Amino acid sequence: MLTDAAIRNAKPGPKTQKLFDSGGLYLEVAPAGGKWWRLKYRHTGKEKRISLGVYPTVSLKDARERRDDARKLLAQGVDPSKARQEQKAEATAETLTFEKVARDWYERFKPKWSASHALDIIQRLEKNIFPQLGSHPIREITAPELLAAIRLIEGRGAVESARRVLQMCGQVFRYAIATGQASHDIASDLRGSLPPARERHHASITDPKAIGELLRAIDGYRGSFVALCALRLAPLVFVRPGELRHVEWSEIDLDKAEWRIPAEKMKMREQHIVPLSRQAVAILWELHPLTGSGKYVFPSVRTSTRPMSENTVLAALRRMGYTKDEMTGHGFRSMASTLLNEMGWNRDAIERQLAHAERNAVRAAYNFAEFLPERRRMMQAWADYLDNLKEGTDTIPLRRATGD
Structure with a gap:
């Protein structure tokens, strides 16, 4: 088994070295001097490896605790590597808020719009949607939540504005789907939820x-x-x-x-x-x-x-x-x-x-x-x-x- 002293004194060589502890835990010493904790294990008959961190940020004691946590998952039939990927995906999903995705979409497409049109889009989102849904993970927003935000616009008598904002939200959701940040366009579920737009005519003299x-x-x-x-x-x-x-x-x-x-x-x-x-x-x-x-x-x-x-x-x-x-x-x-x-x-x-x-x-x-x-x-x-x-x-x- 490894000791703190043995780890501190381990010198890099011409090739990568492996210093083994127990339970599949070992320290990998690279020729450049870096030291990484690894765990070797078997799941469904296949040998696998995962990283447990970098020494000295992760001490010997910490590495053994992480090894034990991984072993508990294996005892339950869970692959530690897959469990870690799922945790990362969940953490990433929480940071992918509607506002972040909407601003990414806006910056990508803004060069294709006129300056006035681009300004109109971001101002409508900042005024009507971000205060209500901006901080929500985009994957977790429901159709009723989006409808509630749209209804607030409609309640001001701005029906046409409500329709335009709903269309913008649909474009954001479709962008999120295309980039793997969402799985469904909930704006499409709201079709028919607003009264039909009245045809608008600009007053003009033709006589x-x-x-x-x-x-x-x-x-x-x-x-x-x-x-x-x-x-x-x-x-x-x-x-x-x-x-x-x-x-x-x-x-x-x-x-x-x-x-x-x-x-x-x-x-x-x-x-x-x-x-x-x-x-x-x-x-x-x-x-x-x-x-x-x-x-x-x-x-x-x-x-x-x-x-x-x-x-x-x-x-x-x-x-x-x-x-x-x-x-x-x-x-x-x-x-x-x-x-x-x-x-x-x-x-x-x-x-x-x-x-x-x-x-x-x-x-x-x-x-x-x-x-x-x-x-x-x-x-x-x-x-x-x-x-x-x-x-x-x-x-x-x-x-x-x-x-x-």
Whole structure:
């Protein structure tokens, strides 16, 4: 049997040495000087070995106690190695909380999302789910527990938000399943637990006469010149409000009459080309002396290093007397989509200009410039049509031109 003195005095040799104690316990001395406790045993007729720790952190007395514990398991027909693996798995499962897995999922997929979308996701989880379930082991969360957290959101009257958060939780659970951290998506068990979403429409003006009145009201706006230019440009480009306020001078080529929005700024993460009509180019040239030396076309009133507030255009519409049920910043998109379709323009060209999702992923990879010649004609014809409406001319709806 080993003694503490024998262990301390054991010197490393050219090969690994084994100093035996009793009951299968031995000390392994490596050529580099390290000393490891090992236990040799037999289970179901097979010889096996497990590590019991490193000397001197684990003393001779400690090693013998660990050997005895392992022998007790063997007497019960339990493999000490398998029992240890199960203990580690249980300990790991306790540390795999919903919040940890959710943040891992978020960090992995965040590069594929726009900055605003990524921020929206993490804020919703931090506000609505982490306080309720964040510290729970993800494997132990039940469907009723998740539903209770979702019901709290619904109870605030935010039904659509509740649905979106439930979808996010489902993505987290599916990620956990794929990475071996969970075995079931309990969010899928909650299908039908929330009332159906009401179809949401952005308030928009589509009557030609009312559009003319709106355009004249914009020209008469008495707010800041930057906000005025944003208002005048919005109906000509009909991009999403966030894309408009974040536009940078480096993205615009006034000579080519073109605005190229980088993929990272787009909802669908694809570069988007906005042909600029003569009217749009004129607005930008007029604004250039004021903001052209900075980064943003429409900078914040407080600092040129940030874009204008997301509420700037909306607030301007309210100051002009348009309520939320009449017109929104998003409404310029609905306005253009409705009328251009009525006028007979190619529906695919309209959808491409609106930067709506391409269902065919292969096509989406290369067709960001699809229908571009026709879109250029369409954008100029649309700007001319708006000019006629602003002048009060009851024009015949423009028709789609043919050919390239």
